[in-house]
Amino acid sequence: MRIVVVGDVLLDVDISGTSERLSPDAPVPVVDVTGSSVRAGGAGLVAVLLAADGAEVELVTALSDDARSHDMRRALAGVRTIAGHSSGPTPVKTRVRTNDHAVTRLDEGCGAVAAPRVTAAMLESVAGADAIIVSDYGRGLAADPALRTALERRRSGVPLVWDPHPRGARPVASATVVTPNLAEAAAFTGHAAQGVTGAADAAGALAASWGCGSVVVTLGALGALLLTQPATGRPAGGPALPLLVPAVAVGAADVCGAGDRFAASLTLALAGGAGLADAVAAAVQAAGVFLTAGGVSALGRPAGPAPDAALGAVELAGAVRSAGGTVVATGGCFDLLHAGHARTLAAARRLGDCLIVCLNSDDSVRRLKGDHRPILGQQDRVDLLLALECVDAVLVFDEDTPETALGSIRPHLWVKGGDYAGATLPEAALVQSWGGQSVTVPYIAARSTTLLAGALARVG
Template identity: 55%
Template sequence: MRITVVGDVLLDVDINGAATRLSPDAPVPVVDVAGIRRRAGGAGLVATVLAQDGHDVTLVTALSDDDGASHLRRALAGVSVLTGEPLAPTPTKTRVRIGTHPMVRFDEGCAPAPVPSSTPAMLAAIASAEVVVVADYGRGITANTAIRATLAEVVGRTPVVWDPHPAGSEPVPGVAVVTPNLPEALASAKAGGLDPARTGPGEAAQHLREKWQSGAVLVTRGEHGAVLFEASGGTVAIPAPRTSVSDPCGAGDRLAGSLAVYLGLGLELPEAAARAVEDASAFLAKGGAAALPEAPGVSPAVELSSREPIRADSHIHDGVQLAQTIRDAGGTVVATGGCFDLLHAGHARTLAAARSMGDCLVVCLNSDESVRRLKGAHRPIVSVEDRAELLLALECVDAVVIFDEDTPEACLTGIRPDIWVKGGDYEPDELPEARVVAGWGGRCVTVPFHPARSTSGLAAALAKVS
């Protein structure tokens, strides 16, 4: 199923260890650290769980360019990540556990954030999804006006499940179901004038459904299950299976994701909600978010081969091998192409944006002969070997494939990327490669063009000082 998750991403860090003694400096336990694990939280957890279930998942979010974001990108292997310009540091929540028991949590970068930007690719992913999950963690992505407008357009034809947050935005009218937990529902009902002492989950759900104009509200109640209130006026209590829980982290994310899948499969809401509650309980019984398997990575040998010196007659095999390895691991392969003669800031921004959409970036690079046919006898200024070496020096580029033809079609057929990215102000369907990429189910995406940054302009400026 093609699922788009819209929401705020957090970096969760688990420090696990044992405590057998007190510190001599203060009466506090000394934790002998056995392991440190970083994983995607918030909307990232929703996307990760759905991808591990085998769904085609795109995450529409905001990512910074700091160290925390680099850990998040690795943790989101298997998820196509679309993000706008970074506007705030990565929110990081570090939990220290003794055995299975949480001891303390440290929050960093969790101050209120400005509303993130959006891109056409992000909006297109929402519009084309079979189901949408909104995982609002109060970091502003759901306040973006373009994203809200796109969500408002799709609610009439696509199941949208909205998991709200007290610091987040109100759901757009018409979503299929909103999934607050009981404290959130009672707090919102109190703000609406209801007496919390006399308000049960059913009354709170009814109040919120009318306030949000949603199809239904599902109030989650932890070990007590959930209460569903539909537009028809019916209230359904959904019990949860008895489960031994050491850490409830991630239960709401699991429930929202499962609920969206079941609605996408055509189940009626009461049955979909009951199954989603069961899935959340089973998720916690297995250890919750902390017990999720590690994200698949690229083997060191493949990473090394994609960084070796470039030879036009052999490096295509490295790019193809890397792409196949990423696909086999359930990841998303991204490719882009061009001459990249005199690498400049516009190139760097396009390449970084492309890399953020998947788990590896392969650059299709015109050979010297190809550049001469396209640009004239005076080009390229930089040889193909140096151009490739400069590209591979960028952290966002994983492999370079050199081609001699005028177009990268044959090169693309070997790589078979999931996403083909180009910079420019045209529609993705207008790209000449669109037909080729669509042949294996891939899609084309454009990223914003950066004016006043071009190879020709840079060459002209250099000529004035030579």
């Protein structure tokens, strides 16, 4: 499986440092540089990301022969590159960050240039690809007539993802999907596009204008909106309904490279045979993981272990506690989530600054409830809980009681439903040992998993 990345490469330079004083010459910060790094940007970043994913990648691009081109070639080490000649300088974008905050960006050689030269080898690479992604950064390569013809004539069944640029070329009509972000979609349509409604309107207008079947507008923290038009035109009942794939909040301050990660992952999923909707969902998730891991700043670091849900809950509790906030926890099986659960959880969240749910594992539930339980598996129960806005983290425990889990997060408040009022909780003494308090919230009568399961059995 060979993925060909077609597009413009940039050289990204990151300068990091500290700033504790202003210059005596002008009211600007003085940056004491502590480090710098050079990496491939634009289509080069897409190719590097795909290579890191283990894909067989070829990069079809144009390279200059100036001094910075040597840095570019080193940044592309490990990526097979088939390049034409660019008469312009190597575009360089230098970001300066101090104390984890962006200060400024310096652009060199990023203006308009003459169209690069496209070679026969570049066209042959496109013709033989198993999947193609065009990463257009507006420097003329994607506008070359011969290259566009090769893209339009790609082999049947080969997915083509086009990541456009407002100063770039019009996507070819045969593109499988075009992936503007919301600002780009607004620039392409000439109208302000805001939120989901604006994204849906822009996606429809762009699909009609470009003649492509699908447009996915990336929405940052909101996720991505996919609009696919039927091959035979719109159905008689009205326009096609868009699919909104929400993102998981990651709180990343630096989102540089997230769009490239999205496009690369989308292409990789399509190349593997995924349907478009599933591929978009995989790409949204991959972009979130990329940002959580540090984004482009983490490129080149050794890969760490996969994120651990328990560690996440412990880190959340520690962060809230360090900030002077109140950590609230509750626990249970939460099998067949119902209105009583939701109200208890919402009430618990109002008592503090975060709510962590200690959840019995499948084995723990079976020991407590019998072999017929749980009705829903552990991961489904985790997903349902995390879908509630009032739940900040879930910590799964395998013991019969939550003492070990509680000891790892040390909540200020341990909350149970009102059906425990007056009861003696084995874990209450443990919570009290670090100064915490066990409390109950009002019980919602006639709401229980047992009653719900019985009702379902009767209608089944």
